[in-house]
Each structure stands twice: as C-alpha cells, then as structure tokens.
Amino acid sequence: MSALTLDKPPAPAEAPSRHRDTARLLRIVLRRLGIALFVLLCTATVSFFLVRLSGDPVKILLPPDATAHQESVLRASLGLDRPLLTQYLDYLWGLPRLDLGDSLVYGQPVSKILADRLPATIELAAAALAVTLVIAIPAGIFAAMRRGRRSDHTVMTGVLLGQSTPPFWVGILLILVFAVWLQALPASGYGTFANLVLPAVTLAVYSVAVVARLLRSSLIDVLSSDHIRSARAKGFGPLKVVLRHGLRNASLPVVTVIGLEVGNLLGGAILTERVFSWPGVGQLTVEAISNRDFPLVQATVLFFAATFVVVNLLVDLSYSFLDPRVRTSR
Amino acid sequence: MERIHQGRTVDRGRPTRRGVLRTGGLLLGALSAPALLSACGTNAAADGAGNVLRVSQPGDPKTLDPQKQGDMVSMNVLINMFDTLTTRGRDNQLHPRLALSWKATDARTWRFALRPGVTFHNGEACDARAVAFSIERLLDPATKSPIVELRYVKGVTVVDRLTVDVHTTVHDPILPAKLSLFGGVILPPRHLAEAGDAAFAEHPVGTGPFTFVSWRRDHELRMRAYADHWNGRPSVDGLVFSPAPNASSSLAALQSGGVDLVAGLTPDAAQQLDGYSGVTLDGYTGIRTSYLSLNTLERGPLQDRRVRQALNHAIDVPLLIKAVLGGKATETPALVPRGAFGFDPTVKPFTRSLETARTLLAEAGHPHGFSTTLTASNVDSNVAEALSGLLARAGVRARVNLLDPGTYAARLTSDNRGALGPIYLAASTVWTMDGQSIVQSNVRSDRRQSRWHSKEADRLIDIEELSESPTKRKEAFSDLQRLMREEAPFVFLYQLDNIFARNDRPRWTPGSAGVLAMESAEVS
Numbered sequence: 141m142s143a144l145t146l147d148k149p150p151a152p153a154e155a156p157s158r159h160r161d162t163a164r165l166l167r168i169v170l171r172r173l174g175i176a177l178f179v180l181l182c183t184a185t186v187s188f189f190l191v192r193l194s195g196d197p198v199k200i201l202l203p204p205d206a207t208a209h210q211e212s213v214l215r216a217s218l219g220l221d222r223p224l225l226t227q228y229l230d231y232l233w234g235l236p237r238l239d240l241g242d243s244l245v246y247g248q249p250v251s252k253i254l255a256d257r258l259p260a261t262i263e264l265a266a267a268a269l270a271v272t273l274v275i276a277i278p279a280g281i282f283a284a285m286r287r288g289r290r291s292d293h294t295v296m297t298g299v300l301l302g303q304s305t306p307p308f309w310v311g312i313l314l315i316l317v318f319a320v321w322l323q324a325l326p327a328s329g330y331g332t333f334a335n336l337v338l339p340a341v342t343l344a345v346y347s348v349a350v351v352a353r354l355l356r357s358s359l360i361d362v363l364s365s366d367h368i369r370s371a372r373a374k375g376f377g378p379l380k381v382v383l384r385h386g387l388r389n390a391s392l393p394v395v396t397v398i399g400l401e402v403g404n405l406l407g408g409a410i411l412t413e414r415v416f417s418w419p420g421v422g423q424l425t426v427e428a429i430s431n432r433d434f435p436l437v438q439a440t441v442l443f444f445a446a447t448f449v450v451v452n453l454l455v456d457l458s459y460s461f462l463d464p465r466v467r468t469s470r
Numbered sequence: 471m472e473r474i475h476q477g478r479t480v481d482r483g484r485p486t487r488r489g490v491l492r493t494g495g496l497l498l499g500a501l502s503a504p505a506l507l508s509a510c511g512t513n514a515a516a517d518g519a520g521n522v523l524r525v526s527q528p529g530d531p532k533t534l535d536p537q538k539q540g541d542m543v544s545m546n547v548l549i550n551m552f553d554t555l556t557t558r559g560r561d562n563q564l565h566p567r568l569a570l571s572w573k574a575t576d577a578r579t580w581r582f583a584l585r586p587g588v589t590f591h592n593g594e595a596c597d598a599r600a601v602a603f604s605i606e607r608l609l610d611p612a613t614k615s616p617i618v619e620l621r622y623v624k625g626v627t628v629v630d631r632l633t634v635d636v637h638t639t640v641h642d643p644i645l646p647a648k649l650s651l652f653g654g655v656i657l658p659p660r661h662l663a664e665a666g667d668a669a670f671a672e673h674p675v676g677t678g679p680f681t682f683v684s685w686r687r688d689h690e691l692r693m694r695a696y697a698d699h700w701n702g703r704p705s706v707d708g709l710v711f712s713p714a715p716n717a718s719s720s721l722a723a724l725q726s727g728g729v730d731l732v733a734g735l736t737p738d739a740a741q742q743l744d745g746y747s748g749v750t751l752d753g754y755t756g757i758r759t760s761y762l763s764l765n766t767l768e769r770g771p772l773q774d775r776r777v778r779q780a781l782n783h784a785i786d787v788p789l790l791i792k793a794v795l796g797g798k799a800t801e802t803p804a805l806v807p808r809g810a811f812g813f814d815p816t817v818k819p820f821t822r823s824l825e826t827a828r829t830l831l832a833e834a835g836h837p838h839g840f841s842t843t844l845t846a847s848n849v850d851s852n853v854a855e856a857l858s859g860l861l862a863r864a865g866v867r868a869r870v871n872l873l874d875p876g877t878y879a880a881r882l883t884s885d886n887r888g889a890l891g892p893i894y895l896a897a898s899t900v901w902t903m904d905g906q907s908i909v910q911s912n913v914r915s916d917r918r919q920s921r922w923h924s925k926e927a928d929r930l931i932d933i934e935e936l937s938e939s940p941t942k943r944k945e946a947f948s949d950l951q952r953l954m955r956e957e958a959p960f961v962f963l964y965q966l967d968n969i970f971a972r973n974d975r976p977r978w979t980p981g982s983a984g985v986l987a988m989e990s991a992e993v994s
Contacts, residue, residue: 199880203540204898204919205911206618206883217611247538247614247671256687319722326726328719329712330689417715419688432876 172456176449183445184235187438188228196220197244197432218244220434231438240442241435243428250439254421260330261420264413265405267340272347272401279348280355280394281387285378287360296353303349307408311342311415328417339416343409347401354397358390365389396455403451407444521993522708523976525986526720527734530688530713535671536655537608540616542899545652546733546986547691547711551591552676554654555582555601556646558903560981562809564646568596568656568677574938577641584632588700590658591681598634602626603659605636619648619902641936643943644811647902651985679704679989688713705992717742720971724749730976730993733986735969737795738852743971744796753798756968757982759807759908760897762844762857762961765921768888771842776834778958782820784827784864785857785961794856799964804951805908807965809982812905812934812947817955819962827864839865846870846895847878854895868893887921897966901983905947906935913950913959922959 198215215221222230234241240250279295286292302310318338319327329335363381413422421440428436531544536552539545555569569582588596605626608615622638623645629635636645648654661675674682679701680693690712695704714720714732717739723729725748735743743749764772764781771777791799803819806812831839844861846854851872858868871891873881881889882896896919898908912919914931930953933946954960968984978991 195876195880199883200876201540201616202883203616203618204879204882204896205907207621208885208918210618210621211883213611214614214616217614245532247533247535248668315718320718323722323725326719326728327722328715329723329728330686417688417713417719419686423688430874430876 169457172453176453179449180442180445184232184438184442185228187441188231189224191432191434191437192224194429194432197434200432201244231435240439243433243436245428245431245433245436250435253424253436254439254443257419257421257424260418261406261409261413261422264336264339264343264409264418264420265402267336268343268347268405269398269402271340271344272351272405273398275344276348276351277355280352281359281383283352283356284359284363287356296356299349299352302345303353305345306411307342307346308411308415310345311338311412314338314342315415328415330417330419335416339412339418342415343405343412346408347405350397350401351394355390355394358393359387362389396459399451399455399458403448406447406451520707522710523706523731523988523991523993524710524712524729525731525733525988526712526714526723526729527732527986528713528715531691531711533671534674534682534685535667536652536657536674536676537604537613537615537617538671540618540652542901542985543734548655548674548676549651549678549985549987550680550693550709550989551674551678551682552655552657553588553596553678554651555649555656556654557650557987558647558901558981558983558985560979562903562982564650567650567654568601569646569649572646574641574643575635577938578638580636580638580642580645581629582634582636584634585700586632588677589698590661590677591675591696592658592661594658594660594675596656596658596677597631598628599631600656600659601634602628603662604656605653607657607662608653617652620645620653641938643935643938643940644902644904644906647811647904651901651983680709683708699989701989704989706988709988711986721746721749724971724973727973730973731978732971733968733984735971737798737966737969740798740969740971741796748973750972750974752970752972753967754970754980754984755800755808755982756966756984757807757809757900757903758897758966759802759805759900760850760853760895760963760966761802761805762963763890763894763896763912763919763921764959764961765888765892766959767921767923768892770892771834771836771840772892774834775957776830777836777840778961779820780827780830780834780864781861781866781961782958783823783830784866785860785963786822787819787963788822790853790856790860791964794852795964795966798967798969800967802962802965804955804962805913805960806905806947806951807900807908810900810903810905810908811940812944812951814948814951817948817951820955824864831865836865839867841867841869842893843871843891844868844893844895845878845891846872847875848872849875850895850897857895883918885918887919893961899983901985903982909950910935913954922957924953924957924959926953 198211198218198220202211202214212221219227231241238251240254242248243250243253246253279299283292283295315327315338318325325337326335409418409420410422410425412418413420414426417423421443424436425440428440527543527546529543531547532539532541533544534548536545536548539548553568555567556564556572557567559565566585568585568588570585572580572582575581582601584598584601590596605620605623607613608617608620609623622640622642623636624639625637627635627637638645642648656677658675662670677700679696679699681696683692683694685691690710693709695707697703712729714723714729717735720729720732720735720739721743724732724743725746740751740753744751762781764778766773766778787801791797791801800808801819802808803817804814806814831837844854844858854870854872858870861868878890900907909931911917913922914920914928915923927950930946930950934943934950937943937946968980970980975993976991977994978988980986
C-alpha cells in the first residue's frame with residue numbers, strides 16, 4: 141500500500157505563498173519519482189537473478205535427444221554463456237531505452253510481445269473496474285443505509301465471501317455454472333463481448349469487496365455527522381441525503397482505494413487470465429515462467445511492478461494535491 | 471437517524487429497480503448480439519472464403535518461423551503453410567513432397583531430385599538453391615534453431631537447378647525421414663533476404679497448400695487456400711487455428727460451431743467430451759510411446775534382471791490403459807512403437823502376472839518386495855500414481871515423485887544419469903516413424919539417458935544407425951528388441967492414441983504422427 145509520508149507540516153506562521161507551495165509540491169513529486177525508480181531498479185535486479193536460479197532454459201528449448209554439443213551451441217548463440225555480471229549490465233543498459241532483449245522462445249523483442257498483449261490486459265482490467273463500480277457502490281450505499289440490519293449483514297457477508305475466495309476458484313465455478321450448465325457464455329477465448337463477461341466478473345469479485353466495505357464504513361462515519369443531521373432536518377429523503385451529501389464527503393478514501401484497485405486489477409489478472417486463457421500479460425507471464433524465458437519473465441515482472449509503482453505514485457500525489465496542508469498554507 | 475425506516479423506497483424503490491432492469495436488458499442484449507454473430511459469422515469468415523475449417527489444439531504456435539520452433543503445436547500450424555522435402559503417408563511410408571526422389575549416392579551423401587515448377591506464395595521459385603539455403607540456415611548457430619535432428623548434416627551442395635546433395639559426417643539412413651517434418655521445411659531465400667527474419671516471422675511465406683492471412687497470438691491464426699499449390703488447390707477455402715487449453719472450452723467451442731475439429735486431446739479431456747450431442751470422438755493409433763526407465767547402473771535391486779522382469783510382469787498395462795487412459799492407447803511389447811520402422815510383431819508383451827512377479831522377486835532375494843521411487847513429470851501424475859498402485863500389488867513400494875515439466879526435462883538431459891532416481895516415467899514422440907528416434911538417446915551406453923550398458927546392444931544400435939541396408943537395419947532392430955525383452959532395462963508401457971473431437975462438418979484422416987496437415991481435409 142502507499143505509505144503516506146508527507147513532509148513536515150508547514151510552519152503556520154508564514155504568509156501564504158503560491159510559489160512556496162509549488163516548490164514544495166515539486167520536491168515531493170521528485171522525491172516520489174526517485175523512490176519509484178529505485179524500487180523498479182531493485183525489482184529488475186531481483187528478478188534478473190531469481191529467474192536464473194530456476195535452471196537452464198536450453199534444457200527446455202531443446203528436445204531430450206539433443207547432444208551436449210548442440211546445447212552448448214544454442215546456449216552461446218543466446219548469449220547465456222557469458223558471465224552473469226556481463227548479462228546483468230547488458231540488461232540494465234537496455235532498460236532506459238526500453239530494450240528488454242529478445243524472448244528466448246518466441247524470438248521476438250520482448251517489448252513487442254508485451255505491447256501485443258497489453259491491450260487485452262487493459263481491456264480486462266477496465267471491464268473489471270466497471271463491474272466493480274457497478275456492484276460495489278450500490279452495495280456499499282445500501283449496506284450503510286441499512287447498517288446493523290439483516291440485509292446489511294447479508295450483503296456484507298456476501299462481499300466478504302467474495303474477498304476470501306481465490307480468483308481461480310471463482311473463475312472455475314463461474315465456468316461451471318454459466319458455460320457448462322447454462323451454456324450461456326463462452327468458457328474461454330477472446331474477441332467478443334461475451335468472452336469478456338466471466339473473466340471480468342471473476343477479476344472484479346475481490347475489488348468489489350474492498351470498495352464496498354470501505355464505502356460502507358466511510359458513509360457510516362459521514363452519516364453520523366452534524367451536517368447530515370441538518371440535511372435530514374430539511375426533510376430530504378434518506379437516499380437523497382446519502383447521494384447528495386453523504387457520498388461527496390465519503391468519497392476521498394474510496395477514490396483512493398479505487399485507484400489502488402486499478403493496480404490490483406492490472407497486476408492481479410495472472411490467475412484469471414490463466415483460467416480463461418485470456419491472451420494478456422498475465423497469461424504471458426505464466427507461459428514465460430514455465431518456458432524459463434528469462435528476458436520475458438524479467439519484463440513481465442517489471443511491468444507488474446511498474447504498474448503498482450505508478451498507481452501508488454499517482455495516489456500519493458493526488459493526496460498531496462488534495463491535502464489542504466499542501467494545497468494552501470493556512 | 472435510524473428511525474427513518476422507509477426501507478421500501480430503498481429496497482424496492484422504483485428508480486433502483488428500473489435501473490437494474492435497464493442494465494440487465496442492456497447486458498442481455500449485448501451478450502446475445504456477439505453470440506449470434508460468432509455463431510453464424512465464423513463460417514463465412516472474413517477471408518473472402520466460402521468453407522472454412524476451424525481447428526483447435528492445446529496451444530498456440532511459439533513462432534511462425536519454422537526453423538525457430540521445435541514443438542508439435544507450432545509444427546501442426548506451419549506444416550500447412552510450408553512444404554517439406556518428404557512426407558509420411560497414412561501407410562507410414564515415406565512419400566515425395568518437394569523432393570520427387572532421393573537416394574544415397576555414397577555413405578555420406580543423400581541426393582534429392584526436386585519437383586519442378588514449385589513456387590512460393592510470393593511467386594519466388596522453389597529450386598535447389600532454396601533447399602540448400604534452408605538447410606544451411608537451420609544449421610547456422612545464428613538461427614538459434616531448436617531443431618536437432620540434422621545433427622549429422624554438415625553441408626548441402628547444389629548439383630543443378632533441381633538436384634541437391636546433402637552431406638553428412640556419418641551415414642544417416644533415416645535422413646529422408648528427418649526431412650519429412652521439422653528439418654525438411656523449405657523457405658524462400660530471396661524473400662528472407664529482403665524482408666529479414668523478424669518480418670518473415672510476422673508474415674511467413676512458404677510453398678505450402680495454404681497462405682498466411684493473419685495471426686492474433688493466443689486467439690486465432692487464419693490461412694487461405696493457395697490456388698497455385700503444386701498438388702492442386704486444397705478442398706477447404708480457409709483454415710483457422712485457435713488454441714483451446716481445456717476440455718470445457720473445447721466442448722463449448724464445438725457445440726457453438728466456433729470450432730470444427732479439436733486435436734491433441736488427452737485421454738482425460740476426451741472422457742470429458744464423450745457422450746455430448748454433436749460431438750464425435752475419433753481415436754487413431756499414435757506413436758507417442760511411454761515407458762519406465764530403470765537405473766541398472768547404481769547398486770540396488772534394479773541391477774538384477776529378474777527384478778526388472780518382475781516389474782514388467784507386475785504392471786498390468788492393458789488394465790492401466792483401460793482404467794487410466796479410457797482405453798485410448800495400445801500396449802507396446804518393446805520400445806519401438808507399432809507403425810514405426812523396426813517394430814517386430816513377433817516380440818510379444820510380458821505376461822501380466824503378480825504370481826510370476828512375486829516369484830521372480832523372491833528368487834532375486836526380495837521375498838517382501840523392496841522400496842523405491844518413481845519419478846514423473848506432473849503432467850503424467852495420473853499414470854504415475856496408477857503405476858505405483860500396480861507395483862504395490864506385487865510388493866514393490868514405489869513412492870511417486872512428481873516434478874514440474876521444466877525441472878523434469880533438465881534432469882532428464884543432465885549428465886547425472888541418476889538425476890531422475892531409480893525409476894522414471896518417460897515418453898517419446900517417434901515422428902520420424904523410425905525406431906532409431908526412440909532408441910537413440912536412451913540405450914547405447916555413451917548416450918545421455920542410457921541406464922543399462924550392454925555391448926551387444928551397442929553393436930546392434932551401430933548397425934541400425936549406420937547401416938545402408940534396410941534389411942540389415944530391420945534385423946538389428948528385431949535382435950535389439952528381443953534382447954531388451956529378455957534383459958528388461960525398461961518397463962514397456964503403451965503408445966497413446968491421437969484423439970480428435972469433431973462436429974459433423976470435417977472429413978479428414980490423420981497419419982500416425984497425428985500431424986495436422988489439413989491439405990486433404992474436406993468440410994460440408
């Protein structure tokens with residue numbers, strides 16, 4: 141999660157100055173960027189060495205009847221016989237130029253393979269986000285308004301169940317019901333809207349729980365505050381009160397968590413994509429790992445790390461913007 | 471606060487409800503429209519083609535450069551866009567393809583006479599230069615080819631426009647067979663020089679019966695019939711390959727008409743598809759051959775021939791086939807599968823008898839059996855567990871050790887011959903249809919997976935690998951199999967069927983190797 145490390149609160153004695161605010165904001169942004177780059181460098185390093193512990197890719201690339209000579213020729217032509225440090229520096233050298241090397245299995249530049257797979261993953265994440273919002277917001281509002289009653293418990297139990305069920309299991313269950321029994325939706329594949337439904341729902345289940353629970357608790361906090369009471373006193377209906385006055389005030393933490401969920405949806409698609417054979421980055425990651433495709437594994441790991449880092453960065457920065465201590469020095 | 475109980479307005483309030491219904495309606499509409507489209511739209515595919523055959527297999531090709539792949543899934547797709555020099559017919563004999571005839575002109579030279587008038591999809595002529603270029607490209611380390619069969623080939627010379635000589639370091643009697651699939655694909659030299667490797671892999675150009683149209687990785691690969699193919703235009707206008715990783719998605723695709731033919735089914739998956747309306751299962755004897763390798767080099771019970779024979783008696787292969795593989799396999803009496811050159815029908819399988827097994831074990835000094843380990847790749851977990859159960863009935867307690875396929879492969883080819891333990895389950899696809907392919911790496915004592923050393927076996931292997939006379943080779947294979955039947959350095963198991971599921975549209979018969987060459991397919 142994003143650690144909210146703000147600079148020291150500004151000295152209140154000084155007169156407001158737009159210039160100083162901008163400078164402070166810039167400092168925060170630069171520091172965050174520095175940390176983000178450092179995190180990515182660490183990820184790149186760890187993934188580079190970890191993936192090489194998994195074994196020799198040549199053993200998988202070649203059939204069992206290959207001779208030792210054929211193996212060493214291939215190893216040399218793939219550059220895997222060079223010293224580890226040379227390979228590592230080579231890898232780092234390519235990173236800033238987005239040159240992630242060539243895939244050992246597909247023979248294409250890794251960056252191109254990733255770019256080919258990215259749209260499917262983004263599509264799935266966007267659909268899952270839509271599903272999340274469509275379900276979680278009404279559920280959160282409903283539960284908050286009925287808090288403590290049976291309907292609240294029912295909704296929240298359902299949500300909690302969703303949060304504690306592993307996605308691959310949800311996916312298999314959905315396939316069983318909608319594809320095998322009802323034959324209403326395709327079990328896997330890509331291309332039509334119908335293909336998108338089950339994976340998007342599967343991926344959304346966890347996020348629905350996170351968003352709905354947070355929305356419920358922040359709404360409950362807001363609803364017990366004074367200005368809501370005055371709104372009620374004006375004779376607004378309960379739903380109107382919630383929508384008009386409650387949501388606006390409860391939304392900040394919810395928007396934040398939705399931002400973080402975007403990262404989760406992009407990065408959490410590995411199992412879901414696998415179950416539905418969705419041709420995205422998640423599926424690619426699994427293939428790359430089982431093929432010991434070093435450059436490709438490194439790239440996918442880096443991609444997921446970058447997703448999280450960027451999302452956290454945006455969330456943190458939006459906090460800095462939204463935080464009154466930064467926005468205006470009182 | 472909590473006294474406002476107009477719960478109804480929330481619970482069943484008009485706006486919410488109407489909203490729900492509206493979204494529901496939208497969803498349903500959105501769902502049904504593409505479904506309808508995909509149901510009727512697929513066959514009138516956008517290739518401008520009339521009748522399209524849609525084939526699915528467990529995976530997607532790794533690359534469309536035929537010399538940079540070495541797996542059956544990729545080859546199954548590529549064989550439709552590229553021609554090889556030779557081909558295996560359904561009679562298991564070698565037939566001409568781009569080569570009309572071939573003969574060994576001396577011990578280290580095979581001469582191929584090429585078919586005249588063949589053109590690549592881009593119009594480039596396919597001649598001796600193209601053949602020489604293709605084989606040399608395959609052997610060039612810069613190509614990073616995972617294809618290893620041409621290990622004895624050292625060069626190619628162009629004799630004239632339609633004749634090439636392939637030179638080897640030793641006599642390679644099955645070189646023509648090795649040129650019937652992976653190693654024998656012919657590529658257009660001029661086009662490759664102009665387009666470069668990367669562009670070629672994006673849009674492959676061959677001489678095959680179908681031309682490349684489009685590929686969306688992990689989704690579908692489209693081809694169109696090549697009207698100028700030397701063997702005439704194929705019967706289907708379009709061919710679509712798609713990956714279907716599991717049985718339930720295959721079933722759904724078959725029933726919705728999204729796929730006509732599902733290939734590469736495991737016996738497990740086939741059982742899941744069995745009995746559904748509109749789905750026909752076809753099984754053909756295949757050549758993927760499974761066996762247990764026994765380590766006779768390390769001290770232990772397996773050094774005793776009687777123990778090894780006992781294991782063969784104890785493992786009831788027909789029962790295993792019936793119980794675990796749904797009957798979709800054939801018992802193999804020796805290492806060489808039925809249909810491959812060198813198979814000897816007079817070699818009979820071991821009698822399956824626990825009594826005999828126990829007697830042999832007792833004679834060898836193990837009246838109460840012994841404990842051991844059976845290692846397998848986790849894709850074969852069902853078979854491995856069943857084998858362990860069958861052995862247990864004779865008193866042999868084999869603990870099953872399952873490895874991920876990558877680790878398994880690495881240990882199989884490591885220099886430590888005991889890396890996979892005393893007993894491991896292995897399988898080999900003998901696509902050359904020659905016994906040499908399955909024997910070569912795990913019998914002769916200098917080979918990497920050999921765990922039984924016999925001077926006599928080495929002598930027989932040298933004959934079958936190097937002799938120029940097919941009769942001599944056949945005899946050597948027979949002698950070798952009889953010797954191995956006696957010495958039992960392996961537990962001989964079965965050859966798996968090639969299993970296909972289809973709807974009622976396609977008419978097509980595969981060869982023994984189960985390669986998805988769809989040139990001869992028809993659809994109604």
